[in-house]
Amino acid sequence: MELNARIPAGPIQEKWDRHRFEMKLVNPANRRRHKIIIVGSGLAGASSAATLGEQGYDVHNFCYHDSPRRAHSIAAQGGINAAKNYQNDGDSVYRLFYDTVKGGDYRSREPNVYRLAELSVNIIDQCVAQGVPFAREYGGLLANRSFGGAQVSRTFYARGQTGQQLLLGAYQALERQIGRGQVKMYPQHEMVDLVVIDGNARGIITRNLVTGAMEAHAADAVLLATGGYGNVFYLSTNARKSNATAIWRAYKKGAAFANPCYTQIHPTCIPQSGEHQSKLTLMSESLRNDGRVWVPKAKGDKRPPEQIPEEERDYYLERRYPSFGNLSPRDVASRAAKMVCDEGRGVGPGGLGVYLDFRDAIQRLGEQTIRERYGNLFEMYERITDENPYKTPMRIYPAVHYTMGGLWVDYNLQTTIPGLFAAGEANFSDHGANRLGASALMQGLADGYFVIPNTLGNYLGATKLPKVDATHPAMTEALGAANAMTKKLLAVKGKRTVDSFHRELGKIMWELCGMARTAEGLTEALTLIPRLREEFWRNVNVPGSDVELNQALEKAGRVADFLELAELLCRDALHRNESCGGHFREEYQTPDGEALRDDENFAYVAAWEYAGPGRDPILNKEPLVFEYVHLSQRSYK
Secondary structure (H helix, E strand, O other), X not given: OOOOOOOXXXXXXXXXXXXXXXXXXXXXXXXXXXXXXXXXXXXXXXXXXXXXXXXXXXXXXXXXXXXXXXOHXXXXXXXXXXXXXXXXXXXXXXXXXXXXXXXXXXXXXXXXXXXXXXXXXXXXXXXXXXOOOOOEOOOOOEOOEOOOOOOOOOEEOOOOOHHHHHHHHHHHHHHHHHHHXXXXXXXXXXXXXXXXXXXXEEEEEEEEOOOOOEEEEEOOEEEEOOOOXXXXXXXXXOOOOOOOHHHHHHHOOOOOEEOOOOEEEEEEEOOOOOOOOOOOOEOOHHHHHOXXXXXXXXXXXXXXXXXXXXXXXXXXXXXXXXXOHHHOOHHHHHHHHHHHHHOOOOXXXXXXXEEEEOHHHHHHHOHHHHHHHHHHHHHHHHHHHOOOOOOOOEEEEEEEEEEOOEEOOOOOOEOOOOOEEEOHHHEOOOOOOOOOOOOHHXXXXXXXXXXXXXXXXXXXXXXXXXXXXXXXXXHHHHHHHHHHHHXXXXXXXXXXXXXXXXXXXXXXXXXHHOXXXXXXXXXXXXXXXXXXXXXXXXXXXXXXXXXXXXXXXXXXXXXXHHXXXXXXXXXXXXXXXXXXXOEOEOOOEOOXXXXXXXXXXXXXXXXXXXXXXXXXXXXXXXXXXXXXXXXXXXXXX
């Protein structure tokens, strides 16, 4: 497999503008003749569909929810980054670029990251024009706050509901195009396969989740904006329906899967309360602006937090990382929390928790100011835990949150299958081995509003495509295979529920490929996962039929994919004999417990190629070149 990143020539500051000028254009009168399929309606999907519809393309947008508004982007809390430098505190496009490459532990592609930083300033203007109610200063200017991995205030926010407000802005733009007839919306349709004809992506197979009917849809290009694969761990901050089926089925049709081992553990989540839980709840990283993280200095100290005097508290992030303190990046803060809990100084049930304390901020700023900044987050925490965080510190612990890996894409966000594009968390492109807080919303909207409308049009303008419709033999064949897959799942008639398999897989992944990994543990996981997958196909019980609403069947297909993806994730983690960002191998760490990279041997993107059933995937490597941000040991001290 050839990995051509198609990075434009010239200085990094000029690459995107030069590239846009050199792109092929589609005449406005010809755009209506081109049909584009977009799968997903979150920030990347909705913004892409709205913008391409506005340009005049015939857009068909699919989502498995009953409304595009239910996409998981709505759950994002803390903010979106942009290099506006409103605080006049030294920010710039270059500094955001630098912070993002460094935050990703030097495992991202420089030109993509610079473009992201460059486009960030346009995103805010776009969203304000749509009416997104960003927080404002007393005088009316947009407010900013700090986030992990940065020493400037560049994060725009709408209380703790930033994702919701941004998605509503994109949703309104999408609904306008639906009303105009430029976008056709297909709610409650799940993509179950990609159709490739003569080497090009030409359509998808979907299952109508209400009727069970399989449908073939042809197009000139396909864009996947279906989010990440964090639910491979079962317990995560993702919505229960978030899954990897679309990108995994594309991988099995020839799209390279890049860096699957780069999974992010978020340091600020409500700790698990018991085996009954099916998901975890995120507490926004923005809380670390005013909350101080600490544990007791003494092991096994079970006193209530208010009874522990100041001199017996260990504000360990402030102690270990004085320059960044509580705003250390997510991977660093997560490992530090695990370290103090492993020492026996964790708090709460099982000792798996640390305190996030707002006492000092309330004394300094007043409770009303804290309510204005974080009120809805505090209310959510109290509803879940029955503890009042204005009176007693929150208890938090790291949890699976985001995935930096995804389908490999070039500078144009095109996968290794011509005509198949991937945007947002579905691709690997911008975050390297660790995503800085408030950068997911930035990437999703940059891809959807500004990148895809240029690059997908360039593909259509430069490619001669024969007419294809749903009756094409390749469509019929894919339709038959999709139906056969569902009948195979229904025919097993075993004794175990789908959720029991997913839960067991999640425990394997968290214990052996979670916050810390070892060669021994990963080798064990690569023995246990195939064994569990074999049992799944022998003993899973999927009640109901394939000609009706059947949520057990939906879950079964998704868990079948997770059982395959998990093996690739562990294989990728085992081959990468270094620590970087969210991938922490215990064998490779500095004397003080930080990630120890091996730039000589692993400064590359690992792009895995499907080799067929029962065969090992093929590793392809895209070397990473650093011309502007020079490789160095990452330090936040």
